[in-house]
Amino acid sequence: MNKNRLEAFSDGVIAIIITIMVLEFKIPNGNHLSDLIPLLPTFFSYAVSFLYVAIYWNNHHHMIHTVKNINGKILWANLFLLFWLSLIPFTTAWMGEHHFAKFPMLLYGIILLMNAVAYTILQKSIIQHEGEDSILLKAIGKDYKGKASLFLYLTAIGMTYFNEWISGGIYIFVALIWLIPDKRIERFLNSI
Amino acid sequence: MNKNRLEAFSDGVIAIIITIMVLEFKIPNGNHLSDLIPLLPTFFSYAVSFLYVAIYWNNHHHMIHTVKNINGKILWANLFLLFWLSLIPFTTAWMGEHHFAKFPMLLYGIILLMNAVAYTILQKSIIQHEGEDSILLKAIGKDYKGKASLFLYLTAIGMTYFNEWISGGIYIFVALIWLIPDKRIERFLNSI
Amino acid sequence: MNKNRLEAFSDGVIAIIITIMVLEFKIPNGNHLSDLIPLLPTFFSYAVSFLYVAIYWNNHHHMIHTVKNINGKILWANLFLLFWLSLIPFTTAWMGEHHFAKFPMLLYGIILLMNAVAYTILQKSIIQHEGEDSILLKAIGKDYKGKASLFLYLTAIGMTYFNEWISGGIYIFVALIWLIPDKRIERFLNSI
Amino acid sequence: MNKNRLEAFSDGVIAIIITIMVLEFKIPNGNHLSDLIPLLPTFFSYAVSFLYVAIYWNNHHHMIHTVKNINGKILWANLFLLFWLSLIPFTTAWMGEHHFAKFPMLLYGIILLMNAVAYTILQKSIIQHEGEDSILLKAIGKDYKGKASLFLYLTAIGMTYFNEWISGGIYIFVALIWLIPDKRIERFLNSI
Numbered sequence A, B, C, D: 001m002n003k004n005r006l007e008a009f010s011d012g013v014i015a016i017i018i019t020i021m022v023l024e025f026k027i028p029n030g031n032h033l034s035d036l037i038p039l040l041p042t043f044f045s046y047a048v049s050f051l052y053v054a055i056y057w058n059n060h061h062h063m064i065h066t067v068k069n070i071n072g073k074i075l076w077a078n079l080f081l082l083f084w085l086s087l088i089p090f091t092t093a094w095m096g097e098h099h100f101a102k103f104p105m106l107l108y109g110i111i112l113l114m115n116a117v118a119y120t121i122l123q124k125s126i127i128q129h130e131g132e133d134s135i136l137l138k139a140i141g142k143d144y145k146g147k148a149s150l151f152l153y154l155t156a157i158g159m160t161y162f163n164e165w166i167s168g169g170i171y172i173f174v175a176l177i178w179l180i181p182d183k184r185i186e187r188f189l190n191s192i
Helices: A004-024 A033-065 A072-085 A088-097 A102-133 A135-140 A144-159 A164-179 A183-191 B004-024 B033-065 B072-085 B088-097 B102-133 B135-140 B144-159 B164-179 B183-191 C004-024 C033-065 C072-085 C088-097 C102-133 C135-140 C144-159 C164-179 C183-191 D004-024 D033-065 D072-085 D088-097 D102-133 D135-140 D144-159 D164-179 D183-191
Strands: none
Touching: A004 A033, A004 A072, A004 A088, A004 B004, A004 B033, A004 D004, A033 A072, A033 A088, A033 A102, A033 A164, A033 D004, A033 D072, A033 D102, A072 A102, A072 B033, A088 A102, A102 A135, A102 A144, A102 A164, A102 B033, A144 A164, B004 B033, B004 B072, B004 B088, B004 C004, B004 C033, B033 B072, B033 B088, B033 B102, B033 B164, B072 B102, B072 C033, B088 B102, B102 B135, B102 B144, B102 B164, B102 C033, B144 B164, C004 C033, C004 C072, C004 C088, C004 D004, C004 D033, C033 C072, C033 C088, C033 C102, C033 C164, C072 C102, C072 D033, C088 C102, C102 C135, C102 C144, C102 C164, C102 D033, C144 C164, D004 D033, D004 D072, D004 D088, D033 D072, D033 D088, D033 D102, D033 D164, D072 D102, D088 D102, D102 D135, D102 D144, D102 D164, D144 D164
């Protein structure tokens, strides 16, 4: 089984997810610059989620790039990831609309966590399918970044109980550590 | 005629169908966790339909994978399938909004039945085009799963007259028997 | 310049156009079968427009299939076609919402006419680029079907002045004569 | 790293951006031709933005066409461009709804400027990655058109202070000078 359509379908779904978030920007009734101010939280939450979805696309791109062929399990692990990615626009809009209130921030963390879990499952399915020669396995090594992210999301989710702004800080921090998306895979590929 | 654009266009349409269903989640007015509770039926119906569309994509992927080249009839059979798939978001939203009431459940069954019929027509068009050497024909064998699904959808549609929850159970049951999407084709391809 | 991205981009845009029309189906407030009856005109106009966009995709598929390479003029002629295709969902919704009233039917005809004009321009750009050896030129011959469509759209537009149902009949008639999309090209390709 | 998925993902996102702008056309309540008149500014702003997004797709197409392989920096520069492109539908709708008022026109200029800046960054990342042999570098030469556009957008933004119609004229003028999108690259490629 080749991977072309898995890539094409994932690209399609992720492209739509990243774009429909914009539909949450309702045009203001007024036509003054100050009418844009109430939209700032929505804009900020959009920018963060755009970054997150972009990171997932980027890492997905690099991960699938290392794969030679796929199986049914990988297809379903990929669809499971797409399912959780598809929930990001909803929670992004809720968070923006309610100015980063406690519970929207909590839900945002849970959705991010589920995405990270789904991504980890997809990664494991690929490595399992490829066996010991897996380029992906060699490239991610002990996957410190992946494990740290899961831990940080869990921390952020717990932190909403005390202060949701700390959680927000953690979400941005995790995004930043992934912004350099796959130096690992890229470097590894260059080294062989 | 090659099949690349049929795949690309189908991937595009299915990716959009699976994603626009999320637009039905209207953000709650409140910002408390309990404000999410009224959304649970919508979420559940989304999850089931996501699964259904994912199964169709998956099976479509495997079916077209076996095809060498296509003709005009296959193109139109494919568009007929896409038409019925495109009606899933509407009926999903109606079902979720009205908490799985009798008639939305009935319509859901009819749309699923029409999708199964359209899929069967597409399958037959491909086999007819390929003749006796059809890999697809050998892979699906007597197509017990396809025939059973048609029968189960009809049963579920009839059952809504008595109890719509039995119908709901059947819809989930059919999804589960397809979840292992094409062991048949995959196994067959591995065996040659 | 190769044609891959022109195909991919056109597939993307047409896939979105054909799918967002579904967003016009607003879920009824009630949950009875009879609550679906007011949606019937919307459904019918959706089905006709789905057919039209499908025909355009199909013919576009066959037309570009004959092309070896493209130039800037073809790119822009293609974008001009996509622009007019993108207006189909709006006029479809207006027509459905107002139960095929005179002026929505008139606008529908104008948009269909502009699409046919744009398609003809794209066709001419390709033939001009390819010169006398153009497979497309040989395949379409005198393009009776294309010319007849333009004439029929003009007739239908004029007819809305007297009776919009005649126009509606013409729109469906034109769709039907294109339903067998490109026997011409397909036959020609098989003959060489 | 090859460029296929960068192209596919960009095509997907740009196709969605260019198409969801149509969703801003709300169907009029009436069914008379005169009910369309209030939609004219929305239609006109849609047409201009369609042209702009089409120009970006066209130039993106030509630019990436010259590239042999990509790196992580190019991926992110591309995503940065897609982010700013994704904001065009919002500002287009605001501008159309408020009949080209001063501040919507200002925001439109800022978004166009940011798109031009992002495009320039993407261009520089590619040239930097390819070094002195860069086909892109040779093709764009001193990039007079790119520099002139940046200058014209800045002028237009400043001009909204005095008269927003001058700004509008500049936006259309810039679109027109790009309409012949890449004669430069196309000519250069033909010359080698």
